[in-house]
Amino acid sequence: MLETVASFALPVGERVNIKRNRLAPKEQAEGQKRIAVVTGIHGDELEGQYVCYELIRRINRNYTELNGIVDVYPAMNPLGVDAVNRHIPMYELDMNRMFPGGEGGTPWEHVAGQVIDDICGADLCIDIHSSDIFLREIPQVRINPEYASKLLPLAKQLNADFIWVGNSSAVRPSSLSHTLNSRGTPCLVVEMGAGMRITKEYGEQLLDGIFAVMAKLGIWTGRVKGVSNPMVSTDGEVTVIHCEKSGVFIPDIQHWTGIFEGDHIGDIINAYTGEIEEEIFSPVSGTVFTMREYPVVSPGSLIARILGGGR
Amino acid sequence: MIKEEIYKYDSVYRGDFTVSAYRFNKGDKACCIVGSMRGNEIQQMYICSKLIKALGELERQCRISYGHEITVVPCINPFSMNIEKRFWSTDGRDINRSFPGNASGEPVQRVAAELLSKISGFQYGIHFTSFYMPGDFIPHVRMLETGRENTSLANLFGLPYVVVRKPRPFEETTLNYNWQLNNTSAFSIYTNETEHIDEESAGIAVASVLRFLSRMGIIKYQCHGGYIATTLDEEGLMPVYCTKGGIYRGLKRPGDEAEHGEVIAHILHPYENTVIEEVKAPCSGIVFFAHNAPLASENSVVYKLIRRLKN
Structure with missing residues (x-):
């Protein structure tokens, strides 16, 4: 059932509506578990749109297998999704930096507070992101180290390729996930694909994981596929590679591939002079789980993240 | 006066990105003044340009105290300013x-780290910044409550108000907060206007900085004594919301008095020019913050009032 969990009027004949589709068994029983699937906090991250569609479609096709509540929130920042804007239009604020929200600020801070109230109490929340337009990520779960012991067993059920326990921006204080975890509602952040794109196979992979974790929680009684055994960042060291020159990045390796120390990752080229400004080599051996997607770079732009760290 | 580049990189498509600093006098690092960090903070850069002119004159007249260095960094982000982008x-x-x-x-992160390393070690730090909501303030000094803030020193600017705010998680990544952690007494100054130049409040801001420097014995400068500041806790300010979206017509300016129940703004229907809401003051007080955009969404804070104490 489609419901509006937060809403306010814009100046000219329009309302912002944060909507939730609640899928619940026809017969509700006490103690039924609840999972929340959230996406669209950043308007340029679209991978979650396919996941929401397909999740609802598959549940509707086998509704009798549903034994708990599934709340789907496809667009926390609907204006951003529609206007191709990562941030909240008008204010240019990052919605994932305004939780837990509250009074005395913009209408969006009020909305953030209402959203938190709506999700709190769920047995699990999955917040789906897709990096940004600059980077491509393999399907991965990100966890703040503060909550690792509680979240790791759940994260391993999500059929991700990789679990990164670290202080990435999506799990820091003032994010949705940190706020929910700090209030006792477990929240896993998924990062996969790239901004402004939908990678259907990543969506399918995550959907298998969502059904697996729903089965584990007792929300889904239907058949589920086996999940992969993900790499965990604590298995090795994450090495981050930045470029030092401005120009255009031309990669020489594939994303989600194993490389050795000294391998050529790519070049920063200069389209004006026909020269290579910088050659980038891997300082370690390992697996590339993040890869530059948007070619134009300036000094400091992130080129790749490698898990392994073995020299 | 010495002009130097404190951060620079070469962009293939735009040439040099350069952050410039102006140093006055030699000696102990007495005071650093930072202007626009965002591309739309025109007023903040303008205030710094007026200070650079004034300090240059004082230096020529040997009225900067022996052994005291003053540094002004007028603009941190010229690339964004030139394309009229805030971030x-x-x-x-x-x-x-x-x-x-x-x-x-x-x-x-590189710009922030380099800037902080170049402006650390100063006894006093002053940052001209802007608020994330569109509006005008009574000129004031704002301090984050870090346990190291010194409101008595903030009084010496001679501005009418000093506001102390408990930092939210995202504010721990501001210059003000990190300056304080690096043992610099840090003050953020808010004036009217951001994207446009307001001569009157720019003049007030320049006078307040020169007054402060004079009172700290850093410059020899005769000026009007200014105000004996009132210190406010930001949480004590009364927010006034509109409950409709539409065209906004404010009836009060910062510094104006408002009586309990008085109509202080109208929300007009965007197409029909009829008043759809009369926004009334929920208490008697002085307008501290006033929304200044032509449109307002429902639940926007259109004023913040300093509550008048009852006799």
Whole structure:
């Protein structure tokens, strides 16, 4: 059932509506578990749109297998999704930096507070992101180290390729996930694909994981596929590679591939002079789980993240 | 006066990105003044330009005290300013949410780290900044409550108000907060206007800084004594919301008095020019903040009032 969990009027004949589709068994029983699937906090991250569609479609096709509540929130920042804007239009604020929200600020801070109230109490929340337009990520779960012991067993059920326990921006204080975890509602952040794109196979992979974790929680009684055994960042060291020159990045390796120390990752080229400004080599051996997607770079732009760290 | 480049990189498509600093006198690092960090903070850069002119004159007249250095950094983000974009020109990140930065990290983190290293060690730090909601303030000094803030010193600017605010998690990445952690007494100054130049409040801001420097014995300068400031806790300000969206017509300016129940703004229907809401003052007091955009959404804070104490 489609419901509006937060809403306010814009100046000219329009309302912002944060909507939730609640899928619940026809017969509700006490103690039924609840999972929340959230996406669209950043308007340029679209991978979650396919996941929401397909999740609802598959549940509707086998509704009798549903034994708990599934709340789907496809667009926390609907204006951003529609206007191709990562941030909240008008204010240019990052919605994932305004939780837990509250009074005395913009209408969006009020909305953030209402959203938190709506999700709190769920047995699990999955917040789906897709990096940004600059980077491509393999399907991965990100966890703040503060909550690792509680979240790791759940994260391993999500059929991700990789679990990164670290202080990435999506799990820091003032994010949705940190706020929910700090209030006792477990929240896993998924990062996969790239901004402004939908990678259907990543969506399918995550959907298998969502059904697996729903089965584990007792929300889904239907058949589920086996999940992969993900790499965990604590298995090795994450090495981050930045470029030092401005120009255009031309990669020489594939994303989600194993490389050795000294391998050529790519070049920063200069389209004006026909020269290579910088050659980038891997300082370690390992697996590339993040890869530059948007070619134009300036000094400091992130080129790749490698898990392994073995020299 | 010495002009120097404190951060620079070469962009293939735009030439040099350069952050310039103006140093006055030699000796102990007495005071550093930082202007626009965002591309739309025109007023903040303008105030710094007036200060650079005034300090240059004082230096020529040998009226900067022996052994005291003053540094002014008028603009941190010229690339965004030149394309009229508030945040970082490529990825939309906010430099003033990136401190302490990382010298080997992403572009914005590098700028933040380099800036902080160059402006650390000063006894006093002054930052002209802007608010994230559209509106005008009574000129004031704002301090984050870090346990190291000194409101008595803030009084010496002679502005009418000093506001103390408990930092939210995202504010721990501001320049003000990190300056304080580095043992600099840090003050943020808010004036009217951001994207436009307001001569009157620019003059007030320049006078307040020169007054402060004079009172700290850093310059020899005769000036009007200014105000004996009232210290406010931001949480004590009364927010006034509109409950409709539409065209906004404010009836009060910062500094104006408002009586309990008085109509202080109208919301007009955007097509029919009829008043759809009379916004009334929920208490008697003085307008501290006033929304200044032509449109307002439902639940926007259109005023913040300093409550008048009952006799």
